Amino acid sequence: MSTESTAAVEVVRSVSVPLSQARTFELFTTRMTDFWPKEHSIGSSDIAEVVVEPHTGGRWFEHGVDGSECPWGRVAAWDPPRKVVLLWQIGANWQFDPDFETEVEVTFTEEAGGRTHVELAHRNLQRYGDATEQMRAIFDDPKGWTGTLAAFAELTIAETQR
Amino acid sequence: MAASVDTVLDALGDRTRRAILEKLVLGPAAVGVLADQLPVSRPAVSQHLRVLKEAELVVESVAGTRRLYRINQAGLVVVRGYFDRFWETTLDNFALLAATETEADNRKVRREQANRNRPDPGRTHHK
Numbered sequence: 001m002s003t004e005s006t007a008a009v010e011v012v013r014s015v016s017v018p019l020s021q022a023r024t025f026e027l028f029t030t031r032m033t034d035f036w037p038k039e040h041s042i043g044s045s046d047i048a049e050v051v052v053e054p055h056t057g058g059r060w061f062e063h064g065v066d067g068s069e070c071p072w073g074r075v076a077a078w079d080p081p082r083k084v085v086l087l088w089q090i091g092a093n094w095q096f097d098p099d100f101e102t103e104v105e106v107t108f109t110e111e112a113g114g115r116t117h118v119e120l121a122h123r124n125l126q127r128y129g130d131a132t133e134q135m136r137a138i139f140d141d142p143k144g145w146t147g148t149l150a151a152f153a154e155l156t157i158a159e160t161q162r
Numbered sequence: 163m164a165a166s167v168d169t170v171l172d173a174l175g176d177r178t179r180r181a182i183l184e185k186l187v188l189g190p191a192a193v194g195v196l197a198d199q200l201p202v203s204r205p206a207v208s209q210h211l212r213v214l215k216e217a218e219l220v221v222e223s224v225a226g227t228r229r230l231y232r233i234n235q236a237g238l239v240v241v242r243g244y245f246d247r248f249w250e251t252t253l254d255n256f257a258l259l260a261a262t263e264t265e266a267d268n269r270k271v272r273r274e275q276a277n278r279n280r281p282d283p284g285r286t287h288h289k
Binding site for chain 1: 221223234241242245246248249250251252253254255256257258259260261263264
C-alpha cells in the first residue's frame, strides 16, 4: 500500500498555561530541554540539551551528555508568537531519516486572563504505516521501547489520578 | 488517550459494527455506500462508525465534500497510541514548567512592589 493512499493519522493534544502568548512561545521553543521526557533520547547517550534553531529551515536536534549531536528534524515554519511547525524526521527504526517527514504543528492562542492555549498536532503518522512490521518489532523488543512505553503509560495514569 | 481494551471490545461486540468492519476491509467507503449494503439506516451506520472511530478501529478522511471511512491499521493504532501518550506527558511537563515560571514572575513583581511601598530609610531618618 502506498503511503499517500492511507488516511491521514494524527494525534492532537492541548494544554492551557498561565503565561502570555509571547512567553509561552519562547518557553516552548527555548526550554525544550526542561520539559522533554528525559527517557526519549534518540542519540547514543542521554539528552543534555534539546535545540530548536529559531528560524524557518533551522535544525531540531539533541545534544547528548557525551557531546554527540543527533538530528531530529527541521523547522518548517517559524511564526512567533503564534505558531511553530517542526518536522519530526525519526523513522520507524528510531534513526534520523532525511527522506522521512512527520509534522508537529504547535499553535499558541491567547485566552482570557493572560493565559495561552497550546495545541499540538502530530500529523502524517500514517507514513509509519509502510514500516509497521518493523515498528512493531521494535515496540515488542523487551530491550527496546516497550520499557519507555510502559513508563509513559504509568506516568499518564498517575497524572489522570492526581 | 489511546482506546482502552474495554472500548475496543465493546465496539467489536456488536454484529452490525463487525459487518461494517468486514466491508471496510475490502476498501474505504462512505456512510451512504455502507448503508446501502447493510440492513440498517444511514444514521445508524453513522452512529456505529462513531463508536468504531472512538475505539480507533476505523479512521475517517475528508475528500472534498465526501467523508471516507477505512480500517485503521493495527500497527498505526500502536504508533498513534505511542505518540498520544508521549505528547500528553510532554505537554504536562510543559504546563508544570510554565506554572513554575509564572510563580517566579509573581514573586518578582511582589518583591518590586514591596520595595516601592517601603519608605526610603534615608529620608525617614532626616525628617
